[in-house]
Amino acid sequence: MEFINKTVKKVYGNYPERILQFGEGNFLRAFVDWMIDKANRDGIYEGSIVLCQPIDRGMADMINAQEGVYSLAMRGIENGKPLERIEQITSVSRCLNPYKDYEALMALARSADLEVIVSNTTEAGIAYKAGDKLTDTPPSSFPAKITAFLYERYKAFGGDQERGLLFLPVELIDNNGDELKRIVLQYAAEWELEEDFISWVCTANEFTNTLVDRIVTGYPRDQIEYFEDKLGWKDNIIVTSELFHLWVIQGDEAWAEKLPIHKTDANVIWTRDVTPYKKRKVRILNGGHTSTVLAAYLAGYTIVLDFMKDDVFRSFLQKVIYEEVIPTLDLPREELETFAAAVSDRFSNPYIKHKLLDISLNSCSKFNARCLPSLLGYVETKGQVPDCLSFSLAAFLKFYQGQMREEGCFGVREDGTEYQIKDDKEVLDFFHNIWSSNDTSLVARQALSHTSFWSGRDLTKVEGLEEKIAGYLAEMEHKNIRSIIANLIK
Numbered sequence: 001m002e003f004i005n006k007t008v009k010k011v012y013g014n015y016p017e018r019i020l021q022f023g024e025g026n027f028l029r030a031f032v033d034w035m036i037d038k039a040n041r042d043g044i045y046e047g048s049i050v051l052c053q054p055i056d057r058g059m060a061d062m063i064n065a066q067e068g069v070y071s072l073a074m075r076g077i078e079n080g081k082p083l084e085r086i087e088q089i090t091s092v093s094r095c096l097n098p099y100k101d102y103e104a105l106m107a108l109a110r111s112a113d114l115e116v117i118v119s120n121t122t123e124a125g126i127a128y129k130a131g132d133k134l135t136d137t138p139p140s141s142f143p144a145k146i147t148a149f150l151y152e153r154y155k156a157f158g159g160d161q162e163r164g165l166l167f168l169p170v171e172l173i174d175n176n177g178d179e180l181k182r183i184v185l186q187y188a189a190e191w192e193l194e195e196d197f198i199s200w201v202c203t204a205n206e207f208t209n210t211l212v213d214r215i216v217t218g219y220p221r222d223q224i225e226y227f228e229d230k231l232g233w234k235d236n237i238i239v240t241s242e243l244f245h246l247w248v249i250q251g252d253e254a255w256a257e258k259l260p261i262h263k264t265d266a267n268v269i270w271t272r273d274v275t276p277y278k279k280r281k282v283r284i285l286n287g288g289h290t291s292t293v294l295a296a297y298l299a300g301y302t303i304v305l306d307f308m309k310d311d312v313f314r315s316f317l318q319k320v321i322y323e324e325v326i327p328t329l330d331l332p333r334e335e336l337e338t339f340a341a342a343v344s345d346r347f348s349n350p351y352i353k354h355k356l357l358d359i360s361l362n363s364c365s366k367f368n369a370r371c372l373p374s375l376l377g378y379v380e381t382k383g384q385v386p387d388c389l390s391f392s393l394a395a396f397l398k399f400y401q402g403q404m405r406e407e408g409c410f411g412v413r414e415d416g417t418e419y420q421i422k423d424d425k426e427v428l429d430f431f432h433n434i435w436s437s438n439d440t441s442l443v444a445r446q447a448l449s450h451t452s453f454w455s456g457r458d459l460t461k462v463e464g465l466e467e468k469i470a471g472y473l474a475e476m477e478h479k480n481i482r483s484i485i486a487n488l489i490k
């Protein structure tokens with residue numbers, strides 16, 4: 001069987017390279033690149049995307065071997081019926097590896113065609129790294145690469161105000177655009193670049209804050225034969241996702257014309273304030289995941305869909321969302337409930353095999369960002385600690401009860417099987433140490449008072465929380481999680 005590019009031609013990938021994308025991962029290929037392809041297809045845009053590996057290990061060779069052409073399989077339920085929509089994406093021109101050919105990236109900085117920079121470098125990517133220099137080829141951090149890139153562009157066009165770029169970062173951190181700009185300016189100052197450059201960065205370029213929403217499940221390892229049979233070609237970078245998609249962009253709308261994807265039916269919203277959308281999504285959807293996934297995994301489930309078929313876990317999730325999260329959000333209740341209902345349907349998508357262990361990655365910072373604000377909001381509005389979110393916190397502590405080995409840190413499920421706990425080393429070491437005690441009250445106290453995990457807060461000061469968590473941990477010693485949860489949802 002031949003590869004996809006022998007059959008599907010790179011139609012839009014030969015258009016002028018107007019977009020540079022840092023990140024060649026699943027999410028961007030299933031979301032941004034698909035939207036741009038749609039705009040090209042609809043005839044409202046004429047531009048291709050150059051991908052760039054942000055780190056030295058990556059997919060450039062694999063992507064270039066297929067000339068950037070791949071399929072996206074979007075699957076879900078529409079109007080009550082199962083729907084699988086497979087599209088071929090042909091808007092990628094090539095993928096750069098700046099660790100092998102830095103000059104190719106710099107040449108793009110000097111290109112008059114370039115207008116937009118998109119990025120997804122995970123939550124870890126938009127970060128300052130000491131020691132990066134302008135003369136590095138390339139500098140190691142993503143913001144340092146951007147600073148060097150912008151400086152090259154500034155020099156090439158003599159500081160022309162018309163040659164600034166629109167930045168659309170989609171990393172799931174607060175104020176992603178502001179953060180990227182802040183660190184770029186930090187490097188510019190540290191590298192002693194001229195004041196005129198710094199003012200050009202601020203006036204000629206637009207750094208937007210954006211929020212993305214689509215569940216992307218990546219390469220369909222278990223179903224590759226199905227896709228090869230159906231499509232008739234090989235595709236090493238095929239990607240799968242749900243049907244739902246939303247991109248909210250906070251920025252000066254005058255820039256929207258540089259990438260008019262909001263004119264397609266891609267559900268792209270330009271707004272003056274992304275915050276309410278973000279809060280709604282992070283607290284309900286991501287919070288829904290993080291509050292339930294760890295308990296469900298310990299209890300024996302492997303993917304979201306399976307625990308959604310269990311009435312006990314499904315009701316637990318509903319109780320978390322409707323009774324403990326929604327009352328803490330200051331958005332219209334009807335709007336929140338509509339979003340919550342859609343989330344429930346999305347988690348029950350029969351095509352989406354979203355692995356609980358994948359979602360469990362870095363759960364310490366995820367619990368702090370996604371669930372703790374709801375838990376504390378509940379305490380503030382109701383004057384008592386919530387049952388379910390407190391249980392989620394206890395289940396998170398239980399999930400992090402691991403044994404340290406050379407290959408990593410491993411926990412044990414109720415059925416005795418092992419799993420790897422993936423988080424920062426500092427987090428894993430901390431939990432390994434506190435779990436060396438059998439005293440669950442002590443474990444609860446040490447975890448809750450570790451302020452650096454909880455944005456500086458000492459959670460033992462929240463009245464009733466420590467006792468509740470200690471109680472749940474003690475209960476988990478002799479009862480299974482499902483039965484504890486069954487009691488909570490009565």
Ligand SMILES: NC(=O)c1ccc[n+]([C@@H]2O[C@H](COP(=O)([O-])OP(=O)(O)OC[C@H]3O[C@@H](n4cnc5c(N)ncnc54)[C@H](O)[C@@H]3O)[C@@H](O)[C@H]2O)c1
Pocket residue numbers: 022023024025026027028053054055057058120121122123124125126142172212213214215216217218
């Ligand atoms: N999968 C989803 O459903 C989904 C939905 C919305 C948002 N996201 C976010 O997208 C991110 C990436 O998800 P994905 O599914 O594309 O994963 P992926 O593993 O396919 O891609 C990760 C990308 O991030 C880059 N990267 C990794 N570590 C980096 C670092 N330290 N600095 C710079 N770049 C780095 C990699 O080079 C790669 O391009 C996740 O962190 C997640 O928060 C995912």
Ligand SMILES: O=P(O)(O)OC[C@@H](O)[C@@H](O)[C@H](O)[C@H](O)CO
Pocket residue numbers: 172212213214215216285286289290358359361
């Ligand atoms: O991708 P992560 O690891 O940050 O989080 C896991 C999920 O909560 C997340 O991927 C959601 O499915 C996604 O944010 C939906 O838009």
